[in-house]
Amino acid sequence: MPHPMTPDDIEQLARRRAGAKLGWYVHAAAFVVVNLVLFSISRYGFGSRAWSVFPLLGWGLGLALHGISVFVLGTGSGLRERMVQKERERLLRAQQERNQR
Template sequence: MSTHLSPEAIEQLARRRAGAKLGWYIHALVFTLVNLGLFAISRYGFGDRPWSVFPLLGWGLGLALHGISVFLLGTGSGIRERMVQKERERLQRERGGH
């Protein structure tokens, strides 16, 4: 990567990325605990059918998208950085050609 970050920028980026990852881990923990509770209520409490699968699937999709945004597409991720680099190179070529 040709971009050089200052120590302050590295610190800020590291804190932002760590905060985003911590946020996902907390989200995953809450998801697990709440869905275990809903499963217990569904299984041993109310209703004849396992209705707890519906919040599990909906919230699970949200958790998966949150994980993708944090681990794959987040600031400083490999995919995003490669895309930014490609765009930077394309813009430099266009600017140099005109």
């Protein structure tokens, strides 16, 4: 069972998670602005091919992975905490088995 969090622990975790989410929102805003500019250049500027799709896809993948790391696997997320708890239990069982031998 995880140890109870102190109010300072809760405050620190909340600030860290809020900062990570804010970082993702800034990343997403930059993605939209830059890709709109690239699309405009691609469409109305240089060449007739839609080359702007390549940076869009590459950066989009990076943005998606960043989002997963923040919203799914981030510190304090339910999935991460369950995985940590399972690993902790597995290690404790292994240690108890060694001690019983």
